[in-house]
Amino acid sequence: MNAASPITFYxxxxxxxxxxxxxxxxxxxxxxxxxxxxxxxxxxxxxxVTEIRSPVAYPLKxxxxxxxxxxxxxxxxxxxxxxxxxxxxxxxxxxxxWWLNDTAGAARAVAWxxxxxxxxxxxxxxxxxxxxxxxLCAEFGLEASAAEAAWNDPQRKARLKAVNDxxxxxxxxxxxxxxxxxxxxWGNDRRPQIERWLEKGPF
Amino acid sequence: MNAASPITFYxxxxxxxxxxxxxxxxxxxxxxxxxxxxxxxxxxxxxxVTEIRSPVAYPLKxxxxxxxxxxxxxxxxxxxxxxxxxxxxxxxxxxxxWWLNDTAGAARAVAWxxxxxxxxxxxxxxxxxxxxxxxLCAEFGLEASAAEAAWNDPQRKARLKAVNDxxxxxxxxxxxxxxxxxxxxWGNDRRPQIERWLEKGPF
Numbered sequence: 001m002n003a004a005s006p007i008t009f010y011x012x013x014x015x016x017x018x019x020x021x022x023x024x025x026x027x028x029x030x031x032x033x034x035x036x037x038x039x040x041x042x043x044x045x046x047x048x049v050t051e052i053r054s055p056v057a058y059p060l061k062x063x064x065x066x067x068x069x070x071x072x073x074x075x076x077x078x079x080x081x082x083x084x085x086x087x088x089x090x091x092x093x094x095x096x097x098w099w100l101n102d103t104a105g106a107a108r109a110v111a112w113x114x115x116x117x118x119x120x121x122x123x124x125x126x127x128x129x130x131x132x133x134x135x136l137c138a139e140f141g142l143e144a145s146a147a148e149a150a151w152n153d154p155q156r157k158a159r160l161k162a163v164n165d166x167x168x169x170x171x172x173x174x175x176x177x178x179x180x181x182x183x184x185x186w187g188n189d190r191r192p193q194i195e196r197w198l199e200k201g202p203f
Numbered sequence: 204m205n206a207a208s209p210i211t212f213y214x215x216x217x218x219x220x221x222x223x224x225x226x227x228x229x230x231x232x233x234x235x236x237x238x239x240x241x242x243x244x245x246x247x248x249x250x251x252v253t254e255i256r257s258p259v260a261y262p263l264k265x266x267x268x269x270x271x272x273x274x275x276x277x278x279x280x281x282x283x284x285x286x287x288x289x290x291x292x293x294x295x296x297x298x299x300x301w302w303l304n305d306t307a308g309a310a311r312a313v314a315w316x317x318x319x320x321x322x323x324x325x326x327x328x329x330x331x332x333x334x335x336x337x338x339l340c341a342e343f344g345l346e347a348s349a350a351e352a353a354w355n356d357p358q359r360k361a362r363l364k365a366v367n368d369x370x371x372x373x374x375x376x377x378x379x380x381x382x383x384x385x386x387x388x389w390g391n392d393r394r395p396q397i398e399r400w401l402e403k404g405p406f
Contacts, residue, residue: 060376173263189392
């Protein structure tokens with residue numbers, strides 16, 4: 001086990017807690033000499049396998065979660081305003097992530113992830129809307145038609161499906177989900193444990 | 204809103220995260236001039252209403268949770284060893300809580316809560332086993348037959364049911380669950396947010 005091995009970070013574009021975590025994981029990792037490997041995935045795929053549902057799918061838990069998303073963001077110092085439409089389908093945004101990763105490199109894909117998450121959760125851009133997603137791509141410096149061709153490309157679809165399958169095989173059932181030195185951490189609220197792990201090692 | 208209003212703390216005897224929280228909530232509250240009102244409840248009752256299931260009822264999430272229970276306990280400095288039989292039925296332990304609360308006072312009920320939670324999660328005592336529960340009652344200084352009569356008493360059963368119904372009406376869907384100045388916090392992992400709330404007020 002290499003003490004400086006990268007942190008694997010699974011996120012879903014539609015997950016508010018993933019968005020919050022995306023805003024602190026890089027700086028935290030860097031403080032401890034680690035890099036982060038970002039994995040865009042679809043929670044819907046893991047939910048099918050595990051029979052888990054979104055926290056907002058349950059009475060009582062929904063009301064609490066909607067409140068907790070924004071409170072947890074304020075606690076982390078991250079701007080978040082829950083979009084009117086939630087949750088939304090984010091497979092196209094995720095396919096763009098892997099398209100960029102495979103053709104322009106991981107750094108460009110991560111930049112897109114940040115851009116997309118912030119667009120949805122800080123500015124209310126609907127990533128499930130083709131028109132809004134095309135506009136966002138253009139704003140990010142992509143050719144909108146090329147991006148749309150990519151998210152409709154069967155190869156790109158298969159790529160995301162393979163990522164989802166691999167995530168499930170690795171034990172991932174929710175997001176954000178981190179794997180550090182083989183140890184799994186689920187949730188934005190595992191941040192204190194992750195900090196201790198990075199600082200002092202296994203506990 | 205009174206700045207020194209008590210913290211309401213809902214717990215289930217069968218919940219490892221409730222056990223961990225039970226070990227820090229009193230000291231944390233006291234540091235901020237607050238008292239804690241403990242409420243023994245049955246998660247099973249809230250699960251019926253909300254269709255939520257235990258985290259250990261799902262593939263993948265079960266394996267993660269079993270690992271996270273013990274890791275989260277180590278992180279909090281609380282001794283925890285997951286019992287062989289888990290989860291277990293804890294309505295009798297909860298009825299003893301309310302019986303003591305109503306006949307001997309809240310402090311005695313809280314002492315029982317600590318005793319029962321520690322017995323289950325640090326020593327592996329099976330609270331769902333009548334013989335083991337009677338022994339635990341005797342160890343705690345109760346007359347075992349009186350305790351057994353209490354948990355079989357229709358009035359005590361109705362008392363616990365009323366507590367569960369009131370918890371659900373208050374929006375409680377999981378445990379541990381805290382209400383502070385009207386603000387709901389769910390989970391042992393909301394400790395940092397609770398600390399900030401007590402220290403600096405609403406955020």
